[in-house]
Amino acid sequence: MAIHVSPSQGRGTMLAPGSAVTLEQGWQTTRAMGSHQNVKKFNNQDFNRLQAACLSQGLLFEDTTFPAHVSSIGPDLLPQDRLYQIQWKRPTELLRNPCLIMDGVSRFDIMQGEIGDCWMLAALGSLTLRKQFVENVLPRDQGFQEDYAGIFHFRFWQYGDWVDVVIDDRLPFLNGRYLSVHPRTSNEFWPSLLEKAYAKLQGSYQNLHGGYISDALVDLTGGVQMQFSLKDPPPDLEEILKAADKSQCLMGCSTSGQLRRNIELRNGIVQGHAYTVTGAAKIRYKNGWKHIIRIWNPWGHGEWKGPWSDGSPQWDHVEPQCREALLRNKDDGEFWMSCENFQEQFSWLYICNSTPTFLDFGDQHCTTWSVERHISLWSPVLVTGRNNYSPGAVSTNPQYFFKVPDYDPKSYNVVISLMQKHAKDMKGAKILKIGFFITTENSRVLKQNFSLIRDVTSCFILSPGTYAVVPSTTEDQEFEFLLRIFMKNQGDNEITNSLPSPALPMDVPRQNQDSSYKAVFLRHAKQGSTIDALQLQQLLNEVILQDETTSLGGGFSFDSCRGILALMDFSSNGQLTLQEFRSLWRSLTKYMDIFSRADRNHSGFLDVYELKSAIQAAGLVTDEQLLRLLALRYGDAARRIGFSDFACCMLRLETMTYAFQNLAEGRSQILVTAMEVRTLLPSLQAQGGTTEYVTRRVKLKMMCDVCS
Structure with missing residues (x-):
């Protein structure tokens, strides 16, 4: 059973250029994507x-x-x-x-x-x-x-x-x-x-x-969204709305009228317009019950004038306590209307959350949802979404397998979300018509309708078994896609590849935030305004190394602190101001958190493999050659790295990475420490080097600087 999904009805179409996503080729690669710590x-x-x-x-x-x-x-x-x-x-x-x-x-x-x-x-x-x-x-x-x-x-x-x-x-x-x-x-x-x-x-x-x-x-x-046609709504629409409101989902709706945008009808509803769904309730009305929907207009004014609007007679038949709790009689763009009028006046309903909890209506169990994420590249050779579709053609496309262990025949248990992203640097890119097939073990195909939108999502009730998702497009064009497979976990709380908590933590642990950095700085500052390398060394060894684990690798040397100061000293006067120290403090506390999580055996040191994990957790990229150089430069005889050396390494690696990226993109660079790298390109180009050659030499130079 599938819910049909069709293009959204907002204000026209939009090409949405995206940010870079690490490309991983493969058939069954699952990535821990969207990390809140790796922004x-x-x-x-x-x-x-x-x-x-x-x-x-x-x-x-x-x-x-x-x-x-x-x-x-x-x-x-x-x-x-x-x-x-x-x-x-x-x-x-x-x-x-x-x-x-x-x-x-x-x-x-x-x-x-x-x-x-x-x-x-x-x-x-x-x-x-x-x-x-x-x-x-x-x-x-x-x-x-x-x-x-x-x-x-x-x-x-x-x-x-x-x-x-x-x-x-x-x-x-x-x-x-x-x-x-x-x-x-x-x-x-x-x-x-x-x-x-x-x-x-x-x-x-x-x-x-x-x-x-x-x-x-x-x-x-960063969640999963579903779109429901209100002209052909699912039979459980009212229950879906209540479940979505109860589970803290985001909701919106839109009216039709692409040729009559922003035309306000006599009843107050605007054509070709998007609204927010802000609530859903089932209330006592006269001798029965009534489902009503609360909606907000982004204009900040302009409201529905029909039944259940502000001041309408229907509210006279609602208990005073309920009316007082629900009704806000102001011209602020927000209004109530019945579920029947909602379906008559609006065309589409949109619901979004970290996981598809809005599909849990009527479920008496404490259920959870897990998710698998895959990213890959569409190649024209792999295109199969043709009108003359042949089952044999599916085998030429990447297939992503998942297993359904159990199910309730009355509730949705699988949601598939496919998002398209055009290849980087592709000029004149357009939104393509995309979709996917779901195949069973006996090669039976459940075909998904194709849509000309960025994100195609559908929910299913699938019986136990092994299935494959086959992403497809109708056009011969290469671009990346992101596939997410959400599955309901029945009867237990065990989650595999589960979504991270929706809360995005600050860049540093709470105990180390701004409330403390000023006091630390002022205690060591010279005449209350700046600190030099010696004072920085005293500060770091006194404060940062209070933690038993981070102190096992030894303290900060004077030379290390001189190097740190040079990286953070924007005014180039050999001293750190309070604002410059604030940036350093945030970086160090971030690295403490990354170090403690990477140091799985709590030895106070990171080996090469743990170092690689820590660098990736910081949002930086490394390869085997650079990793070996870092271990040699900053590690001990066993190539283990303590926290003080790790902090120096990360500060330098991060600074040089930004310098190289900005240089490669032709942008100006405000970091004084990148001067040597910045001046390298013209001299190499003067020698007749190609862009590829110059880029490789600059990258090599960056690696040498990090390890020097």
Whole structure:
């Protein structure tokens, strides 16, 4: 049994350029993807380093990768004469006391601007209801008060990885009004800044003008989304809605009318528009029960005027206590309506969560869901999704096997999600029609309908047995795909390859966060303002090595501290300021956490294999040659590395990695320690070296610098 899935109905279509995903070829490769500890840096921009550099120089950050220029708006969003009237202003230029967040985040903080991104704002409105997801997207280590430098960052999930997007806080205005989303409260700026970060991720504000709410829900959670047609709804729609609300899912809905977008009907419903589903309830009404749905309009105003709307007579027949708990009689864009009217007025329902808990309705057991993730590359040779499909052709495509051990014939137990991502650097890439087949042990094929969308997802009730998923496309074009297979675990709590907790921890352990770094710094600082290499050595050996495990490998030497200081000293004066030390402190506490997890036998040392795991946990890439060099340079006679040497190694490796990546992409580099690497390219190119040759030489140089 399968639920039919068709294209989302948002405001038009959108090509969503994604961030880099490590490509793994193979037939049965399962990856631990989307780690909350392994956040990728979009455009290789490190928030902490950039903020520290700006603070030390007394400058406000200006993002050259997403500048205050019409190129960031997009050439076709507005007529040319209006496009060049846009002004960019920082919140500090608009108000004396701007705030990032006031009294928590809420959907009522959001009011859509001129850009047609209701699809994204509807998903964002739902996100604010689910606090377990909010901190994933909106890190709290930023604001307009302490350490303000005009720089902010937000996180989004892209094709299996969390991506940290850095922006400056210059916002576009047209004729004195926000071009983008504007907050209901004049001095609260998290909606405008988050929208800017998402626009940067997508390439421009123009690329937010029309899109799929289903894509935005996944980008904000890293979860699995399902779409239900309200014109041909599943028989259990009301139960699915209640289960989704109870299990803290994100929900949205949309109306049809691609040719009549933003047309408000007499009943208050807007055509071609996306909304947030904010609640579902079953209440006593007259002599029976009534299912009602609560919906919010991202415009921040404009509501349904029919039955169960604000002030409608239906509420007179509801118990006063229930009416008081549910009804909010304000023109804030939020309203109730019956489930019948919901199906009449809206076309599609979208539900998203870390796992498909919304399918657990009617289940009396304590069930859990597990997930397997696979990433691979589509090759034109492997295309099989033709109208003249032949069962024999399936064998030429990658097949991903899974086993269903048990099932309840009345509840869904398998969800398949297939997401397409075009190969990196492919010009003129387009969304392809994709789908998949599920084959049984006797080669019987359960065929999935193909859809012209980024993410094709379906749920099934499968009997016990072994199955294979065969991803397919209808076009001869090469690109990457991400396949996720969710399975319900019946009758036990054992999870294999389970999803990580949706909570995204801060970059450092809580006991080592900002509340302590200032006191440590001031205790060792010279006249309360800076510390030199000797003071840094005393500080590190006194504070960092208090832990028994990290102290087993020995303390920090003076030469090591001189090297660390050189890496973190943005002003190049041989001393660390408080802001520079803050960045170092965060890195060191992060490395302590990585070291303790990699040191499985608690010996106080990492062997070569544990070192490789630790480097990968830090989000860095290494190969066998570099790994051997690191073990020789930083390890003891047995090639074991203690924490102090590990910290020095990681700081240098991370710095040189960023230097090499920025150099390879032709970007300017603010790190003084990368000067030698930066000057290497012109000299090699002058010798007639090819790009491949130069890149290889620069990488070799980087390896030598790390190990020197």
